Amino acid sequence: MVEERLNELELELVNIEYRKENKEQFLRVFIDKDNGVDLDMCSQANRAIKESFDEQEIPYDYLEVSSPGLDRVLKKERDWERFSGYRVRIKTRKSFPGPQRITGILLGFDSENIAVELEGELLKVPREMITIIRLHPEF
Template structure:
């Protein structure tokens, strides 16, 4: 299924960028009897609006109909990535430095395959994270990250 998401990313990228938005991620999953194509977008200037989602959805739907990279029927969903935004690119770890994240690695890093901690940026291809449970700083090779996303830091919510 990775090839479908790669092809959709290639089609979606110029559509999303033409509206001043950023493409965060593309997922193609089976949910029950349905296949769902999810496209996550972000507005670097602020919030993603319903108009943003509708415009990207309409333009991408037209492009997908034209190119037809997916043979079976599917549901197209376009939305913001939400509060647990995926961290997919090295630059995401620079942008979200100081934020709480969950990181799962392919192989253990200092004995851990699952790490929750504060992103401290990166050093070249290594992501620096201050582990939440013991305040130990780890350097994780970007190539070893299987999955990563932001988390809500309930300990630092004020109100």
């Protein structure tokens, strides 16, 4: 439902977080577009999502719509393609025999692994061992 409404606005759903904080329900929706999003786009998306939730009587106390930020989560293969060549931080499962946190350049992926350049070396991390991948910009 959220993704459909965003598609109507030519926006991409990046991530949804639903959290309870101090007995209040927060719904955070992260959106993007190839050339980025601005405040007007976030406002339009907020109105469209709110309208849908009100029609469906979906409970929430606070709805936040924003861009995914500089350290956005990379979840989809489309994200991995788009941000190939960018610096990323990967967190791995405890059962992974290598480092639990990996920071390097995203080189690519296949059906089984994510390839990262780590200190000049190629490291292939099995996709099932990854808990999260985020952009990790340098400042």
